[in-house]
Amino acid sequence: MLEIKNLHVDLEEEEKTILKGVDLTVEAGKVHAIMGPNGSGKSTLSYVLSGKDGYEVTDGSATLDGVDILDMEPEERAAAGLFLAFQYPVEIPGVGNMTFMRTAVNSQRKAKGLDEMSAADFLKLIREKAKELKMDSDMLKRPVNVGFSGGEKKRNEILQMAMLEPKMCILDETDSGLDVDAMKLVADGVNALRQEGRGFLVITHYQRLLDHIKPDVVHIMSNGRIIKTGGPELALEVEKNGYGDLIEEVA
Amino acid sequence: MALPQAKQDATEARLAAVSRPAKGAAWAETARDVALARVRSMGLPHRRDEYWKFTTPDSLVQSEAPTAAVHVSDETNTFDDVDKLQIVFVDGVFDAAASDELTLEGVKVERLVDAVKTDIHWAKDVYGVLEERGQDPVARPLAALNTALASDGVVIHVTGKASKPINLVYHHTSDSSDAILHHVVKLDKGADLTVLENGPAAARFNKVMEVDVADGAAFHHVRTQGRDHERRAVTHLFARLGEESTFKSFTLTANGVLTRNECILELTGDNAAAHVAGACVGDGDFLHDDTVFITHDAVNCESRQVFKKVLRNGARGVFQGKILVKPDAQKTDGYQISQSLLLDGDSEFNAKPELEIYADDVACSHGSTTGAIDEEGLFYLRARGVPEDIATNLMTLAFLAEAVEEIEDESLRNIIVSRLEGWLDRRLG
Numbered sequence: 001m002l003e004i005k006n007l008h009v010d011l012e013e014e015e016k017t018i019l020k021g022v023d024l025t026v027e028a029g030k031v032h033a034i035m036g037p038n039g040s041g042k043s044t045l046s047y048v049l050s051g052k053d054g055y056e057v058t059d060g061s062a063t064l065d066g067v068d069i070l071d072m073e074p075e076e077r078a079a080a081g082l083f084l085a086f087q088y089p090v091e092i093p094g095v096g097n098m099t100f101m102r103t104a105v106n107s108q109r110k111a112k113g114l115d116e117m118s119a120a121d122f123l124k125l126i127r128e129k130a131k132e133l134k135m136d137s138d139m140l141k142r143p144v145n146v147g148f149s150g151g152e153k154k155r156n157e158i159l160q161m162a163m164l165e166p167k168m169c170i171l172d173e174t175d176s177g178l179d180v181d182a183m184k185l186v187a188d189g190v191n192a193l194r195q196e197g198r199g200f201l202v203i204t205h206y207q208r209l210l211d212h213i214k215p216d217v218v219h220i221m222s223n224g225r226i227i228k229t230g231g232p233e234l235a236l237e238v239e240k241n242g243y244g245d246l247i248e249e250v251a
Numbered sequence: 252m253a254l255p256q257a258k259q260d261a262t263e264a265r266l267a268a269v270s271r272p273a274k275g276a277a278w279a280e281t282a283r284d285v286a287l288a289r290v291r292s293m294g295l296p297h298r299r300d301e302y303w304k305f306t307t308p309d310s311l312v313q314s315e316a317p318t319a320a321v322h323v324s325d326e327t328n329t330f331d332d333v334d335k336l337q338i339v340f341v342d343g344v345f346d347a348a349a350s351d352e353l354t355l356e357g358v359k360v361e362r363l364v365d366a367v368k369t370d371i372h373w374a375k376d377v378y379g380v381l382e383e384r385g386q387d388p389v390a391r392p393l394a395a396l397n398t399a400l401a402s403d404g405v406v407i408h409v410t411g412k413a414s415k416p417i418n419l420v421y422h423h424t425s426d427s428s429d430a431i432l433h434h435v436v437k438l439d440k441g442a443d444l445t446v447l448e449n450g451p452a453a454a455r456f457n458k459v460m461e462v463d464v465a466d467g468a469a470f471h472h473v474r475t476q477g478r479d480h481e482r483r484a485v486t487h488l489f490a491r492l493g494e495e496s497t498f499k500s501f502t503l504t505a506n507g508v509l510t511r512n513e514c515i516l517e518l519t520g521d522n523a524a525a526h527v528a529g530a531c532v533g534d535g536d537f538l539h540d541d542t543v544f545i546t547h548d549a550v551n552c553e554s555r556q557v558f559k560k561v562l563r564n565g566a567r568g569v570f571q572g573k574i575l576v577k578p579d580a581q582k583t584d585g586y587q588i589s590q591s592l593l594l595d596g597d598s599e600f601n602a603k604p605e606l607e608i609y610a611d612d613v614a615c616s617h618g619s620t621t622g623a624i625d626e627e628g629l630f631y632l633r634a635r636g637v638p639e640d641i642a643t644n645l646m647t648l649a650f651l652a653e654a655v656e657e658i659e660d661e662s663l664r665n666i667i668v669s670r671l672e673g674w675l676d677r678r679l680g
Contacts (some may be wrong), residue, residue: 050634053626078636090631094649101644104635111636143649144631160635 002049002082002168007060008011009048010043018044023062024201026168031200033210037220037237037243042203045221046172051077064168072200078104079111079238081167085157085174092144097156098236099124099168100144101163102235133189143204150235151182158189170201175209193210207239222247258294261312265295268314270433275367282379288397293392302389304568305601306496306511306540309486312395316455317509318431319481327459329422329449329670333527335418335662336360336404340344341446342423343430345403349420353530357411358444363404363433368401370656377435381461381489385515389544394487394513397459401433409442409468416445423479428453434460439470439491445471445660451479451507458486465673466493466520472500473663475670476510483509494520494646501658504531504539504668505674506652511540518545518552518580530667532674533566533598534645540569547580547610556587559654561647565592573605576613583608585615592650593623598644614640645673 009019018041022150038044048055049062051074062070069077071188092100106116117125124173130140145153154174161169171190176182180208190213194200204214210218219226220233222241228234228246238246254262266287271338274280296308310317319562339349346361368387368534380396380648384393384398407417417433430453442465452458464470476484484507490498516525531539545554570589591600602619624646632642648671655671658664 052634073639074630074633075636075638078634083357086631086632086634090625090627092625092628092631093645093651094652095632095645100632100637100645103641104632106367107638107641108636110507122276164635 001028002062002064002201003125004062005060007045007048007056007062009044011057012054012056018224020137022224022226024219026199026201028199029042029196030216031194031202031213032217032219033202033204033215033235034219034221035073035204041224043172043219046084046170046203049170050074050082057237062215063237073109074166075109078166080107081168083146083164083169085154085160085161085169085171087172087176089145089153089157091118091146093146095144097142097144100138101160101232105163119154126163127157132162134185135159148236150177151185154178154182154186158186162189168199168201169198170203172203173205173220174202175199175206183209207235210235214230220246254294257288258297261297262290262295264314265327267291269400271304271400272620273364273532275644276370276372277376278372279367280374283377283399283501286379286382286395289386289395290392290399293390295311295396302542302571303310305571306509308482310509311455311457311511316427317483318426319454319479319483320426321423322451322479322481325674327478329666330418330447331445332666333416333418334502335416335447337418337420339420339422340403340430340452342425342428342433343403343432343456356414357409357419357442358413358450359408360417360555361406363406364402366406368400373408373437374435375439377461377463378433379492381463382459382487384491384517385487385489385544386617391487391513391515393457393485395457397431397433397457397487401459402429402431405437407444409436409438409444412443413442413445416447417584418447418449419610421448421450421456423451423453423482424516426454429455430604431457433458435458436462436470438462438464438470440465441467445473448472448474449477449619451477451482452484454482456482456484456486458484459487459641462488462490462498464492464496464498467495468493468498469497471659473658473667474502475629475667476502476504476507478506478674480506480508480534482507485511486513488514490516490525492518492520492523492525496520497524499526499657499659501531501654505597505672506522506534506537507539508536509538511542512543514544516554517547518547518554519550522552523548524547524553525623526555526657527528528555528654529559530651530654530671531560531562531568532651532671533562533568535564535566536623537562537566537629538569539567541572544571545574545585547574547576547583549580551582552580553584554586555657556658557654559651560591561594561625561650562591562598562600565597566637567598569598570602570604570619571606572603572617573616574615576608576615578609580610582614583610583613587617589619590650591621592647593621647675648672
C-alpha cells in the first residue's frame with residue numbers, strides 16, 4: 001500500500017539532511033509502528049508524506065498503491081487516501097469544527113467524482129462517530145480545536161479519520177499529552193478503524209500506545225534511517241533497554 | 252488662516268462644477284450657505300493633509316468624476332429577502348417607480364427635495380447640524396460640500412418602533428455619474444429603526460447620513476458596498492446619541508477603486524452605546540479607508556470599533572480610528588480593534604489608532620494587527636483534502652467573523668455571511 005524507497009529529505013531553510021534513505025513498506029491491513037529517539041526524523045517523515053512545505057526530497061520515492069504521492073498537493077494526497085493525525089492539531093479560530101469536517105468530506109468526495117453528502121446525512125454520520133469517541137455535540141460546534149484539551153484534540157483527529165475513511169493512516173505521536181483514559185479512548189477509536197485494506201503507520205516514542213494499538217511490525221528509526229525492523233517484541237525491548245543499545249548495535 | 256492658493260483653486264473648481272440645488276425654504280438655504288462657507292474656509296482635502304495621509308483624495312475632489320465602467324452583475328440586491336420599505340436611487344437620483352410608497356408605520360419618510368421646501372420642518376435642527384458638529388476638531392470638507400450641494404436624499408422621522416427596515420438601494424448605470432446624496436434620520440425618544448443600504452450608487456458617490464438618536468432610541472445600520480470595481484465613494488455617517496440610546500452600524504465592502512467611510516459619533520447622553528464595525532475584502536486595484544471618530548461626552552457610555560480587512564493582489568486598507576474621552580465622561584468603556592489579513596506581499600494596511608482621554612476613571616483599549624494567513628492552519632485544512640483556494644476562503648471568513656458578529660440581528664447577519672461567501676466563491680471561478 002504505502003511504499004517508501006530510499007527517501008532522502010533536507011530541510012529547505014537550513015540545508016540540513018533529516019532523512020537519509022528511509023525504506024519502508026506498509027501493507028494493506030497491517031499496523032506498522034515507528035519508534036525512535038527525539039530528532040531521529042519520525043515526524044519529518046510524516047510531514048513529508050502528507051505534503052507540508054519546508055522539506056526538499058533529494059532522492060527516493062513514496063507511493064500509495066503504486067502512485068507517486070510526492071508530487072501531489074496535500075489535498076490531492078488526502079483525496080488519494082492518505083491521512084495524517086497530527087502530533088499538534090492546529091487551532092483554527094472562527095472556523096466551526098462541523099463546517100471544517102463537512103468541507104473536508106465533501107472536498108474529498110468531489111475529488112473522487114462523488115456527489116456531496118447532504119447536510120442531514122452528514123449530521124447523522126458525524127453524531128454517530130462522535131458518540132463512539134465520547135465527544136459531545138458542543139465540541140462539534142466550537143471552532144476547530146480552539147479551547148480543546150490535549151485529549152479532545154486527539155479525539156478530534158480520530159473523528160476526522162473516522163469521517164474521511166482514509167486508506168493509509170499515519171499517527172504522529174498520537175499518545176503525546178494523553179492520560180491513560182484518553183489514550184485508551186483514542187486507541188479504541190483507531191482499533192475500530194482497523195480493517196483489511198487499511199494500513200496504519202503509528203509513530204511513537206513509547207511502547208505504552210502499542211499496548212493498546214497492537215502493531216504487526218515495529219521499526220526503529222535513528223538518525224534518518226530505519227535501523228531495525230522486527231515484531232512487537234522489538235517495542236518491548238526498547239521499553240526495557242532504551243534506544244542506546246540498538247543504536248550502538250547498528251553502528 | 253488663508254488657504255494655500257492651489258487648495259483654494261481646487262475647491263473653487265469643484266464647487267463651480269456642481270449646480271446649486273433648487274431654492275428651498277429659508278432654513279435650508281441658510282444651512283447650504285453656511286456649509287458652503289465652511290467648505291471655502293476649510294478647502295477640499297489635499298494629499299498633503301494629515302487626515303488624508305494614506306488615502307489620496309484627488310479623485311474625490313477633482314471637478315469631474317473619473318469615469319467608472321458599470322459593473323454588470325447577476326447578483327440580486329443584498330436585502331431582497333428582507334421585508335422592508337425600499338427606496339431606490341439610480342446614479343444618485345430618486346427613482347419613484349422602483350421605490351415603494353413612502354409610508355411606514357411608526358415612521359415618516361420624505362424626500363429631501365420636499366422637506367427643504369417646507370418652511371417649518373424638524374429637519375432644520377439636524378440637516379447640516381450634526382455634520383457641522385463633526386467638523387471639530389478634524390475638518391471633513393467633503394461632508395460640508397455635500398450639505399451645501401446635495402439635492403436628493405431622504406428625510407426620515409421615526410416616532411415609534413418602525414414596523415420594518417428601510418432599505419436604501421443605490422444603482423449605478425452611468426459611466427460618469429457623480430452623485431451627492433444627503434439623508435437625515437431623527438429618532439424620537441424610545442424610537443427604533445433599522446436602515447439597510449446596498450449598491451455602488453454612481454461612478455463617484457458622496458453621501459452623508461446624519462442620525463439624531465434621542466434618549467432610549469435605537470438605530471441599527473447594515474450596509475454592503477458591492478463589487479463595482481471602478482467606483483469611488485466617500486461616505487460620512489454622523490450621529491448624536493442621547494441617554495441610554497443605541498447606535499450600531501456594520502459595513503461590508505468588496506472592491507471598488509476607492510472607498511472612504513467616515514463615521515463620526517458623539518455620545519452626549521449617559522449610558523449610551525455605539526458600535527461600529529466593518530469587514531472588507533479587497534482584491535487588486537482597491538483602497539478601502541475606515542475613518543472613525545467617537546467622542547465620549549457623557550457618563551458610563553460604551554463604544555466599540557471592530558474593523559477587519561482581507562487584502563490581496565496589491566489591495567490597500569486604511570484604518571484611522573479615534574476615541575476622544577472628554578473630562579466629564581467618567582466610566583467610559585471604549586474598545587477598538589483593527590486587523591488586516593494580507594494574502595500576499597503586494598498588499599498593504601495602514602492603521603492609525605488613537606486614544607485621547609481627559610477623564611480619569613475610564614477603560615479604553617485598542618489594538619491593531621497585520622498578518623499573513625496562518626500557514627499551519629492552511630496546511631491542516633489541506634491535509635484533510637480541502638483545496639487551497641477553498642481553505643483560504645474558509646480562513647478568510649473566519650478572520651472576518653468577529654466583525655460580522657457585530658450585527659445584532661441574526662437574519663441580517665446570515666444575509667451578510669452568505670453574501671460574503673458568494674463573493675469569495677466567485678473569486679474562485
